[in-house]
Amino acid sequence: MIELHDVALEIGGHPLLSGLSARIGAHELVAVVGPNGVGKTTLLRALAGLHRTVDGVVRVDGVAIDAMTAFERARRIALVTADDVLLDALAVRDVVAIGRFAHHRWWQWRTREDDDAAVTRALDAVAMSDFGDRLFASLSSGERQRVWIALGLAQETPILLLDEPTSHLDLRVAHEILALLRELASSGKLVVCALHDVNEAAAYADRIALLGNGTMLALEPPEALLNDARLDGVYGIALERIRLPSGSLRIYASDGRRASQVSS
Amino acid sequence: MKPLAGLALVLLVPAAAAVSLLVGGTPLSIEQVAGALAHPHRADTLNVIVWQLRLPRVCIAATVGAALALCGAMLQGMLRNPLADPYLTGVSAGAAAAIAIAMLAGASAAAIPAIGFVAGLGAALLVAALARRGSGIDANRLILAGVSLSTLFAAIVTLAVVRAQSSNYAGTIVAWLAGSIAGRGWHDLLTTAPYLAAGTFLALLSIAPLNALRIGDLRARAVGVDVERAQWVILAGSSLFAASSVVLAGLVGFIGLIVPHLARRIAGSNAVALLPACAAIGAALCMLADAVCRSIVAPAELPIGVLLAFIGVPTFLYLYLRPATAAARSARR
Numbered sequence: 001m002i003e004l005h006d007v008a009l010e011i012g013g014h015p016l017l018s019g020l021s022a023r024i025g026a027h028e029l030v031a032v033v034g035p036n037g038v039g040k041t042t043l044l045r046a047l048a049g050l051h052r053t054v055d056g057v058v059r060v061d062g063v064a065i066d067a068m069t070a071f072e073r074a075r076r077i078a079l080v081t082a083d084d085v086l087l088d089a090l091a092v093r094d095v096v097a098i099g100r101f102a103h104h105r106w107w108q109w110r111t112r113e114d115d116d117a118a119v120t121r122a123l124d125a126v127a128m129s130d131f132g133d134r135l136f137a138s139l140s141s142g143e144r145q146r147v148w149i150a151l152g153l154a155q156e157t158p159i160l161l162l163d164e165p166t167s168h169l170d171l172r173v174a175h176e177i178l179a180l181l182r183e184l185a186s187s188g189k190l191v192v193c194a195l196h197d198v199n200e201a202a203a204y205a206d207r208i209a210l211l212g213n214g215t216m217l218a219l220e221p222p223e224a225l226l227n228d229a230r231l232d233g234v235y236g237i238a239l240e241r242i243r244l245p246s247g248s249l250r251i252y253a254s255d256g257r258r259a260s261q262v263s264s
Numbered sequence: 265m266k267p268l269a270g271l272a273l274v275l276l277v278p279a280a281a282a283v284s285l286l287v288g289g290t291p292l293s294i295e296q297v298a299g300a301l302a303h304p305h306r307a308d309t310l311n312v313i314v315w316q317l318r319l320p321r322v323c324i325a326a327t328v329g330a331a332l333a334l335c336g337a338m339l340q341g342m343l344r345n346p347l348a349d350p351y352l353t354g355v356s357a358g359a360a361a362a363i364a365i366a367m368l369a370g371a372s373a374a375a376i377p378a379i380g381f382v383a384g385l386g387a388a389l390l391v392a393a394l395a396r397r398g399s400g401i402d403a404n405r406l407i408l409a410g411v412s413l414s415t416l417f418a419a420i421v422t423l424a425v426v427r428a429q430s431s432n433y434a435g436t437i438v439a440w441l442a443g444s445i446a447g448r449g450w451h452d453l454l455t456t457a458p459y460l461a462a463g464t465f466l467a468l469l470s471i472a473p474l475n476a477l478r479i480g481d482l483r484a485r486a487v488g489v490d491v492e493r494a495q496w497v498i499l500a501g502s503s504l505f506a507a508s509s510v511v512l513a514g515l516v517g518f519i520g521l522i523v524p525h526l527a528r529r530i531a532g533s534n535a536v537a538l539l540p541a542c543a544a545i546g547a548a549l550c551m552l553a554d555a556v557c558r559s560i561v562a563p564a565e566l567p568i569g570v571l572l573a574f575i576g577v578p579t580f581l582y583l584y585l586r587p588a589t590a591a592a593r594s595a596r597r
Contacts, residue, residue, distance in 0.1 A: 028525075048486060050485050050486065069490070070485070070488050070489060071488050071490075072489040073488065074486065074487050074488025075488070078487075079482060079486040080484055080486075081486065083480070083482065085479060085480040085483070087478065087479065089477075089528070089533055090531065090533060092535075094534070098475065098476050098478070098479055098483075098487055099487055100487075101472065101475075101476045101484075101487040101488045101489060102302065102487060102488030104472065105473050106469055106471075107468070109471055109472060109475075109535075110537040111534070148483075151483070151487070152486075155487060155488075176286060182540070189336060222430070
């Protein structure tokens with residue numbers, strides 16, 4: 001379980017988010033949405049213990065994350081980041097195997113059977129088992145994204161955090177990845193995932209955290225969040241709500257008009 | 265790494281050592297060297313050549329080559345920069361400046377290695393302090409601080425050489441800058457042994473973090489690497505290697521920059537295979553180069569740094585650029 005108690009975050013000395021309080025448990029998929037630059041990435045890094053809070057505390061299973069060693073954190077939390085790095089001459093399996101770092105002591109350099117099994121499971125989960133021997137550099141951006149997710153899965157942690165995991169993926173692969181995250185949450189993992197597409201978040205998440213105006217405005221089930229009028233204000237655009245034949249709600253930008261024009 | 269390549273690397277070191285023992289101002293036969301090695305206490309000229317002159321030089325050349333190659337591989341891995349070399353951290357330039365000043369000031373020859381060692385580590389600490397950001401090290405700041413301080417130290421050396429022109433010190437300083445193992449013996453190796461041992465221990469500690477750092481600092485952090493701690497361990501280990509090699513052989517270029525690239529082609533980028541491959545290739549290359557330096561213009565000697573650059577750089581460019589063009593051709597097809 002992750003708990004946030006009145007957490008405040010800064011970036012480069014500038015206040016970014018404050019007053020964040022929440023409690024997220026196992027078996028749950030929480031999507032974090034909000035406009036660009038609102039602090040989704042920083043919040044995820046803070047949840048992973050990789051960004052210091054300036055106020056408040058993040059607890060994982062009751063333990064303050066700042067009190068954990070890097071090893072302890074990496075055995076509880078996996079963070080799949082969005083930035084791309086150049087990797088020369090590294091095969092996909094080698095990249096994913098790096099996720100096993102925290103399962104080894106410093107002198108245990110060789111991969112063991114349990115590492116191989118974890119890497120295979122992770123590659124299977126993202127449908128990349130046929131790519132194990134391929135060079136990472138030869139993959140498309142969507143395939144690379146799946147490898148990064150596999151890296152996080154290979155850590156075999158109860159908590160999985162993902163920063164925009166569908167940003168480079170086509171419709172089908174994005175669906176497959178989100179369905180996988182849904183499945184992981186159903187099977188007991190705690191999954192928190194920053195997404196830029198609110199409808200995508202609504203289709204898969206149990207709850208959606210809306211970031212805006214320097215804080216967390218809401219942490220609600222999709223239906224309630226999509227109906228929340230603050231959504232229009234946060235994105236600065238008028239939104240239309242449309243009920244699909246399946247019964248679920250979706251939002252669309254309404255003819256490109258700004259929220260301020262609509263409200264006036 | 266393919267088993268055959270591994271075996272070749274394992275055999276490379278004793279083969280280079282054997283060649284290095286055989287050639288020199290007085291060429292020796294295999295029987296002569298084997299006889300001298302088998303009877304270490306025999307008092308004859310042959311034993312003096314093998315035990316007091318050749319063997320310590322072979323060991324020092326191997327140590328310097330291995331230390332510089334390991335240092336280069338560790339820094340390149342940590343900074344994720346293929347241009348990083350052992351002297352990037354200011355170790356060599358700091359040591360050179362201190363030694364040049366010490367020679368001008370009339371310091372005894374016996375004190376020179378110690379002065380070089382302390383000044384080299386001091387310069388590395390200064391560069392690390394300037395490159396510090398938060399509790400870790402910023403790669404760009406490290407490179408900038410290392411390059412700019414090295415330039416400053418090089419200016420001090422030039423000034424010292426100009427000032428020393430009237431005396432015989434200028435030649436000594438220049439010879440030292442060119443890199444040479446001439447006149448070094450067991451004592452020098454023993455003096456640096458504790459620091460080399462400490463460097464080796466830190467290199468072993470660096471293996472797992474170096475592997476994880478291949479996917480970038482942030483992702484390495486996410487999989488559990490204490491990146492700040494790893495950076496200090498790698499920097500300390502590589503500085504000990506560089507400072508020890510400066511004490512043993514002056515400034516020997518080429519090895520630290522280029523051997524890691526050659527080793528990566530043979531052994532891949534996994535530090536478990538890469539670091540031993542670097543040590544083996546660096547040691548063998550340095551032993552062979554020293555053998556050539558001793559024999560090609562005997563009884564005079566060539567500076568090993570100069571020879572390595574003349575032979576090594578064209579060879580490396582050929583090896584390194586050729587497969588890239590082949591790959592580009594196949595990509596076009």
